[in-house]
Amino acid sequence: MSAYNFEEQEKIEGLKSWWAANGTTMLFAIAVFAATVAGNRLWNHYKAEQAQQAADLYAVLQQQVEKGSELVKITDAAHLLTEGFPGSGYASRAALIAARAAGQAGNDQVARDMLQWALDHAEEPEIKDMARLRLASVLVDESKYDQALKLLDAQHAASFTGLYADLRGDALAAAGKTDEARAAYQKALDSLNAQGAYRNVVQMKLDVLREQRQ
Secondary structure, three states: OHHHHHHHHHHHHHHHHHHHHHHHHHHHHHHHHHHHHHHHHHHHHHHHHHHHHHHHHHHHHHHHHHOOOOHHHHHHHHHHHHHHOOOOHHHHHHHHHHHHHHHHOOOHHHHHHHHHHHHHHOOOHHHHHHHHHHHHHHHHHOOOHHHHHHHHOOOOOHHHHHHHHHHHHHHHHHOOOHHHHHHHHHHHHHHOOOOOHHHHHHHHHHHHHHHHHO
């Protein structure tokens, strides 16, 4: 029994010595761990709230569009997202929606600004590709062909190749570069779905340029 007590006493003394040397560090590590867990929970809760608020604002924007509201109301709703929640996926989509509404209202300046915002801030490559394509289209309408072509030269997803080539053909044709325009339209035809209705539109453009050549 005494041997047992002696061994236990040695263990206790060893634990006391270890705690004296490491106890403060252990308490600090526990405190840091607890704070990290609590901080992560708070951060996750904050992100969830932010995502919900962005979703609610996006729903409001869609309602404004569906009701045919004035452009100012649509752009105001879009600005709430682009300024308040720029990192959300809703913000870049809101910019595209507002840009379309601005284009339909004939306000090219607002359309350009919204599309440029989406191009600069969107994290999804597809959104960037769409914003770049639409911005180039606005520039073509404004006869700013060099700027449009520069945008269309940027790398993009293969699914956009036909659309980019078609718009490139429009810019080149409008600039009087018919040979290059024909090549662009042919590239668009080669890339577009053979059964798609849009392919017929591109074919008509190419046929017109071929007739002009003859």
